[in-house]
Amino acid sequence: MAAFQFIAALGCVYLLGGCAVNPVTGSQNFTLMSEADEMRKGRDAAAEVSKAYGVYNFPTLQNYVNEVGQKLAKESHRPELDYHFTVVDSPQVNAFALPGGYIYVTRGILAYLNSEAELAAVLGHEIGHVTARHSVQQYSAATAANVAATIGGLVAGIFMPQMGGQVAQGVQSLLGITGSALLSGYGRSHELEADRLGAEYLARSGYDPQAMIKVIGVLKNQELFDIEVAKQEGREPHRYHGIFATHPDNDTRLQEVVGEAKQYVQPGAVDDGRKEFLRHTKGMIFGDSADQGIVRDNTFQHKELRFTLSFPPEWRIRNKPDEVVAISPDGDALMVLSLFDSVRGSPADLARERFRLGLSSEASSTTNNGLPVAIVTSTTQEGMPFKAGVIYHDNKAYLLAGRGDSPAAFDRHRSAISSAIESFRALSDTEKESIKALEIGTITATKGLSYAELARTSPLGVNAENYLRLLNGQYPEGEPVSGQIIKIIR
Structure with missing residues (x-):
């Protein structure tokens, strides 16, 4: 529910094949993507990424991240590229790179870092993928084998699937690629090379290359904690990819490749930039933003879409990119709120035609807090009972549906589902402005x-x-x- 948007797919691009010199190794690599194609695809994809995620509106932080990134890029094997470093407005812990030097970090990952050196480690790793042309190599290998090029082939680094299914699918379509690297990352050899290059760029820029290992440890801890929270919330844990999946922070080979960067360490004391980093991230939003919808005391409020609804106490609420999900304390029932941009006819018409909800004798068309609504009680094709409300608000249609994992569970939670549907209402101007x-x-x-x-x-x-x-x-x-x-x- 954080985005409520869809990304238009772009057509596939025909690429010329051949060999190119790897900027890092100096050796010839087989590639089906020229450098000009790399720049163009990165530029086109960057526009869609900005639309999908949104650029975080915090100019001083954006400038700071860009300054750190440009400092590292000057010490890289491809300093001539026009690098772009951007903080995207997402609470998820993520960083990734597009072809041609478009590098992104989420405000979610910045929240768990504690120094400029750690920020530089994340950016340095992504720069390493760009300079070694890992995306181009992976794309070329997949195309040459006549298989679908993977999302990881063009979206580099730590690209986690929890960024939102529709967003990920849109970027896949945009780049003309599908596949499994969204789940598997680049593979150990490329990730280690990105670690090695990132550590080298850190050292050449005046940072301690051990920050690479420190940031891996920090985010590994975040992953372990999320596994425990996922158990409490009855969901799958968020799985990290890229550097965080391919090796732990005490991995021998990781220690070796980072250790190689010692030869580039600049003389004199090394400041990790902790105070500077904390100064620039102070005031940064943590968690969901008001424009993406926030949860307070089991009440969901969406400032941009101007609505609110309340879920039962103790139900676990997840604000996902394309829906809001609420799960009962025992995990035996759930409610899902979805948005559809267009409305047609009455809510009952939409329920009957678009959502294929059977209107039984319990169905009713009415108004709810001044909003047109159709309340439906019916059964799924499997015979499981459910209750749903189709609500019209500001020329958008909302579907809030609830069901149990058995008829008995539905009966236990029927009243709670009804109360949630009935709680949906528009926000007043005063309420809207008070959401922080x-x-x-x-x-x-x-x-x-x-x-x-x-x-x-x-x-x-x-x-x-x-x-x-x-x-x-x-x-x-x-x-x-x-x-x-x-x-x-x-």
Whole structure:
């Protein structure tokens, strides 16, 4: 529900084949994509990525990330490229690169980093994929074998599927490619090469190359924590790809390739840029933004689309790119809210024709909080009962459907599903303006301060203590040290 948008597919591009010199190794690589084609495909895809995810509106942070990225790019094997470094407006932990030097980080990944050196490590790894032309090599190999080129072949690095199915599918269509690398990443050899190159660029730019290993550890901890949260929420954990899937932070080969960068370390003391990084990320949105929809006390509010609805207490709510899902505490029932851009006829007409919901004797057409709505109770093709509401608001159609995993479960939750449908209403102008997203702040730790103490007043909820440790690189058992600048969520 964070995007509510679809990406138009672009046609496939015919490419000329041949050999090209790898900018990193100096050797000849078979390639079906010229450098001009690489630039063009990257430029076209970048426009679609910006439309799909949205560029995060925080100019000082955008400038800062670009400055760090350009500093690294000048020390790379392809300094002549016109690099673009962009923070996209997504809470997911992700970074990726398009062909030709278009590199993206989410505000979600920035939240869990704790120094400029760690930011440089993420950017350096992505630059490594670009300079070694990994996307071009993978595309060419797949095309030459007469198989579909993979999304990982052109969207480099740490591209996680939880960014949203429709977004990922749109980028696939745009690049004329489909396949499995969205799930598998680049493979160990290319990821290690990107680590090696990233570490070299770090060292040449004045950073400690060990930041590459540190950031892998930080994000591995975030992944382990998400596995535990996923169990609580009854969902699949988010799986990281790229550098975070191919090796742990104590991997021997990883240590070796990063260690090779020591020869490029600049003389003098190395500042990891922690204070500078925290200064630039202070005030950054954490989690869902108001324009993407936020959840407060099991009430979902969408500022841009101007509506709100309430789910039952203790139900687990997930704000996904194309829908909002609520799961009962025991996992025996769920509700799904979906948006459809166009409306036709009455809500009952749309329910009957477009959604193929059988209008039984319990069906009713009415108004709900001043909005036209059709309430339907019916059964699926498998004979499972469900209840749904089709609601019209601001020339858009919303479908909120709820069902149980058995007829008995549906009976237990029927009233809760009805209440959720009935709670859907428009936001007033005052309510709309009052919706604020969570932000990152900083405080200086005093003696004896603990994350448990901070968690008691945190808006992060039941897992606040662990989130605070993760945000400050002190998971799973670390505590603030007196005088330490630590991140909080406010």
